[in-house]
Amino acid sequence: MKMAKSNIYFSLVIFSTIFIQAQSYLLCYQCVSTHPGCGSPFKWLWYKTVSCPEEDDICVKVIEKIGAEERITRDCLSSLKGFRTDIPSDKYEGCRPSSVDLKLGNYVNNSISELDIKRNHYDSTTWCFCYFDHWCNSANLSTSSNLLIVLISIYFFVRNIDQ
Structure with missing residues (x-):
């Protein structure tokens, strides 16, 4: 019985290592608040997650108010x-106001204000960056990571084997 138990532990360690390495890219939610459930409060069950294409990518939540x-x-x-040309240069974890692009729309004389050529249609634009946890661009609440889910399921799996 001890041999079978050590084989199970060994296979669980291998599986969790493969699973964690397969999740090397960051997972983020992808939606706009004009879709139902994407605003505030956020209904995370309704929306798919995307694996960010770049290895050092960041999840973003942009809040624009008018x-x-x-x-x-x-x-x-x-x-x-x-x-987007109003991305702040400081992309560390947290929220900050958007940057101003002084050259944007300088040579355009347009009388239609809804086109937002100079990106001044919104009163305030806030960029929130996060990259420490998967699905961190949901709400302000903290979410659990895949590693924690794997470890909890391994614990319950091993606990059921012992009984």
């Missing part, structure tokens, strides 16, 4: 880099 209206965008930073 008056009482609030628009929240959740995604990977690499997905927003292509078209």
Whole structure:
């Protein structure tokens, strides 16, 4: 019986190592608050998670406010880099206001204010960055990581074997 038990422990260690290495990329939620359940409060069961394409990617939650209206965008930073010019240069964990691009829309004379050529349509834009945990761009509540889930399931699996 001891030999079978040590084989089970060994296979669980191998499985958890493979599982943790397979999860080397960060998982983030991807949605916009114009979709139901993506605003505040966030219904995390409704939305898929995406594996961020870059190895050192960051989960982002962008909060844009105009008056009482609030628009929240959740995604990977690499997905927003292509078209957003107001990304703050400080991308450490936490929230900070957007940066101002002084050259944006300088040579455009447009009378349609809804086009937001200069990105001044919103009263305030806040960028929240996180990269220490999977699915961290959900709400302000802390979420559990895959490693913790694996360790808890290993514990209960081994506990049921002993009985």
